[in-house]
Amino acid sequence: MVMSGGGQGDPRDDSSTAEEAIVLDWSFQNHTGENIRKGRHSGSNFRRSILDKADLTEGDFTECNFSRASMVEVDLMKSAFDGSDFRRADLRKARLNLSNFRNCKFAGADLRGIRGKYAIWQGSDWWNAIMDDDLRKALNKKWPQPSE
Numbered sequence: 001m002v003m004s005g006g007g008q009g010d011p012r013d014d015s016s017t018a019e020e021a022i023v024l025d026w027s028f029q030n031h032t033g034e035n036i037r038k039g040r041h042s043g044s045n046f047r048r049s050i051l052d053k054a055d056l057t058e059g060d061f062t063e064c065n066f067s068r069a070s071m072v073e074v075d076l077m078k079s080a081f082d083g084s085d086f087r088r089a090d091l092r093k094a095r096l097n098l099s100n101f102r103n104c105k106f107a108g109a110d111l112r113g114i115r116g117k118y119a120i121w122q123g124s125d126w127w128n129a130i131m132d133d134d135l136r137k138a139l140n141k142k143w144p145q146p147s148e
Contacts, residue, residue: 021060026051067105086129101126111135117142 024044034054042062052072062082069089076096081104088108096116103123111131117138127136127145 027065 021040021042024041024046026049027045027047028049030050031054032050032052034051036059037055037057039056039059039061041064042060044061044064046069047065048068049066050070051074052070053074054071055075056079057075057077059079061084062080064081064084066081066089067085067087069086071089071091071094073093074091074095076094076099078098080100082100082102083104084101085105086109087105090110091114092110093113094111094116096114097118099116099119101119101121101124104121104125106124106126107128109129111126111129113132114135116135121139121143124143126139126143131139
């Protein structure tokens with residue numbers, strides 16, 4: 001059986017390189033519990049998909065569309081989501097520590113029940129999301145809302 005993502009393929013076969021992004025279009029699909037750990041999927045579309053309890057750890061999901069996706073209890077730890085769209089996504093009880101959320105959109109996203117204070121939120125509009133007061137205080141201290 002051939003497994004992807006291990007980077008142990010034939011070195012002459014340039015389609016098996018671990019750094020190459022595989023763009024997915026899982027929009028409007030159910031992928032509950034899916035395991036795409038260490039995946040390289042920048043530029044993928046997960047709009048309105050169901051990713052509840054999925055494993056997206058240690059992956060590259062830069063510039064992805066997660067708008068209105070159901071991501072309840074999803075594991076996003078140690079992943080990069082720079083420039084991704086999470087508007088109106090349901091991220092309740094998601095695990096997002098040690099992840100990068102630089103310049104992401106979170107308007108209307110549900111972040112209740114998470115502990116994401118050890119993630120990087122630089123340039124993201126986290127204050128437009130629905131979240132618990134303790135997370136709001138922690139993020140406001142480390143990544144304050146710009147004064148305009």
